[in-house]
Amino acid sequence: MVPLTHIRxxxxxxxxxxxxxxxxxxxxxxxxxxxxxxxxxxxxxxxHRLFGAAIVFFAALIGPARAEIEVDWGSPxxxxxxxxxxxxxxxxxxxxxxxLVSSDPGILTKLGKRHTINVAGPWxxxxxxDVDDYGVVWHSWDSAPGGDxxxxxxxxxxxxxxxxxxxxxxxxxxxxxxxxxxxxxxxLAEYGxxxxxxxxxxxxxxxxxxxxxxxxxxxxxxxxFLDWWIxxxxxxxxxxxxxxxxxxxxxxxxxxxPGPILMGNVGWTLETSTHExxxxxxxxxxxxxxxxxxxxxxxxxxxxxxxxxxxxxxxxKIVVLEPWRQAKSSSSSDRKSKRNTEWATLFTxxxxxxxxxxxxLYADNARDRSFDDHGHHFYDIYRTDLGEATSGFASVARxxxxxxxxxxxxAYNSTPADVTVQIxxxxxxxxxxxxxxxxxxxxxxxC
Numbered sequence: 237m238v239p240l241t242h243i244r245x246x247x248x249x250x251x252x253x254x255x256x257x258x259x260x261x262x263x264x265x266x267x268x269x270x271x272x273x274x275x276x277x278x279x280x281x282x283x284h285r286l287f288g289a290a291i292v293f294f295a296a297l298i299g300p301a302r303a304e305i306e307v308d309w310g311s312p313x314x315x316x317x318x319x320x321x322x323x324x325x326x327x328x329x330x331x332x333x334x335x336l337v338s339s340d341p342g343i344l345t346k347l348g349k350r351h352t353i354n355v356a357g358p359w360x361x362x363x364x365x366d367v368d369d370y371g372v373v374w375h376s377w378d379s380a381p382g383g384d385x386x387x388x389x390x391x392x393x394x395x396x397x398x399x400x401x402x403x404x405x406x407x408x409x410x411x412x413x414x415x416x417x418x419x420x421x422x423x424l425a426e427y428g429x430x431x432x433x434x435x436x437x438x439x440x441x442x443x444x445x446x447x448x449x450x451x452x453x454x455x456x457x458x459x460x461f462l463d464w465w466i467x468x469x470x471x472x473x474x475x476x477x478x479x480x481x482x483x484x485x486x487x488x489x490x491x492x493x494p495g496p497i498l499m500g501n502v503g504w505t506l507e508t509s510t511h512e513x514x515x516x517x518x519x520x521x522x523x524x525x526x527x528x529x530x531x532x533x534x535x536x537x538x539x540x541x542x543x544x545x546x547x548x549x550x551x552x553k554i555v556v557l558e559p560w561r562q563a564k565s566s567s568s569s570d571r572k573s574k575r576n577t578e579w580a581t582l583f584t585x586x587x588x589x590x591x592x593x594x595x596x597l598y599a600d601n602a603r604d605r606s607f608d609d610h611g612h613h614f615y616d617i618y619r620t621d622l623g624e625a626t627s628g629f630a631s632v633a634r635x636x637x638x639x640x641x642x643x644x645x646x647a648y649n650s651t652p653a654d655v656t657v658q659i660x661x662x663x664x665x666x667x668x669x670x671x672x673x674x675x676x677x678x679x680x681x682x683c
Contacts, residue, residue, distance in 0.1 A: 313523075313531035315562070318668035319652040323633075327659040330627035330640050334592050337551040340495030343458055346371075347552055349384045352622045352641060352673075353588055356556045356595040357385070358518065358610045369614060372516075372556065372595050374461040374499070376404055378454070386554070388499055388516075389457040393444055393484070394464045395421035395430040407450040415440055422470055436476055441483040445491035452496055459497025460488075461518070466505050478509060485513035497554065506541055508548045516554035517545050526601035529562040529579060535650040535669075536635055538583075542590035543629075555591035558610070559583045560601045571600070571613035578670060580615050585648035585671025589639040590629050620673045622646065632657055636666065644675040644682075 338344040350371060357365060357373035360381075367373060367381040374388035381387055392404050396416060405412060415437060421430035434440065448460050465481065467474040488498060499516035519541055523530065530538070538559070545555050561576045570576065580598035587596035596618075600611040623642025631637045636655055638647035649655050649666035657664050662680050666672065674683035 313528065313534060315529035316532040316535055316652055316669060318654070321653040323653045323655045325632050325636065325655060325657045327632050327638065327657050328630055330630035330638070333625050333628050338495065339493075340458070343386060343495065343497065343552065346384050346386050346458070347593060350593070352620050352624075353584055353618050354595045355614070355618050356558065356597045358558060358597065372554065380456055386458045386497060388459045388461040388497055389451050389455050390461045390463065391448060391451060393433065393462055394435055394469060395432055397428055397430050399428065407454055408447050409443070409450065411443060415443070419471060432471060435484065436472060436480040438483070440480075441487035444484050445487040448488050449491050452492060459499065459516070461499045461501070463501045465500025465502050467507060478507070481510055485510040489513040494550070499554065502545070504537070504541070506544055508544065511545075511548040512550055515550040515552060516556070517549065518556045519545070519558060521559045523560055523601070526560065526563040530559065532652055539586065539590065539635060539650060542586060542594070546591040552593055553591065554593045554595065555587070556595040556597070557583060557587040558597045558599050560599055563601055568613070577615065581617055582648055582650060582669055582671040584615070584617050585646050585673065586650065588646050589637050589648060592628070617673060622673060622675070644673070646673050647671070
């Protein structure tokens, strides 16, 4: 699990205009069209200027400059709500579906068994959940859970837990002590005491590559999961962290080859310098307070995160979306409320439509309940069967898109407007902030 971090926007991308929107210009949940660039308070602005040249210099060492502006998503945001406006749009022709690609035959077989909706199981609790319901899972297990799920083994790389050296680090070769420190790694108290590893040490990349190779050989996992795959850590600067991450990703990929899955928990970040070596990301969309939903601006950014990760990741481009529920209470019944069912449907549609290989989990906040992490309700929509996708992602407008399936269509409207879209001459109404999973019939869409 990572804390909320900063957004990183590729220079020159279509996201540049979205970064001109001030994060607090969302009064009443409305999405502003344009706004002044957000520069933060005076001290932050001054620090940004002082360190800007250094950031550009270090970023140049690892590739094109991608850091443009920082937005602290930890600030409370207004939950997006319908604004009463209406729009009528004509959909473009949906592009063809891209073929499945993986150099690993086992992973390719598992991807070929994907459903209409594919659910992820981060740190899945096998006592409370059936692994067969999930398409990709990860944990610290030492043997495959069985079934058709892509299984990833978590590898701790930025910090260590003294009480877990015999378990979490059993696959590490001798020499871990070279990188151990007594610098406290700050995280939630429930996760126990942790200390920093000196992953910035140039020797660490080859060491970690050997660790990952050992894990793959010993556990027969489909790949590994790396938490904290962001440039916002204690003790080091963002350029230092990024250089270290690039060095580690390249060393691991060179050691294990192109086939195994290498997934990073990227949270809200849109920094893609390691994507040529990563082939999967986990979008853990931290928010606070847990009682709010996502703002209009955040919803627009989620769509762009899905688009960019799907575009730049190495094959097979696995994108896991985990938004957190709007919690009014910690009860199980709150998970199934009308409000949360609608949020879950919207995000399920976005995960199914935008990426080629998208996965969804609409989960609890960290932590709504004291006895589980990434707890969730398994919504009925997860079992929707429209067959396989027959098209790629069709973007109608910002925040509005669809994808065709063998038996129908999945579409979403993540904007506050009420939208009617003409798709091949058939009107499809998309209420504000909704996803729809529709069967195509003789008389139109049955949603």
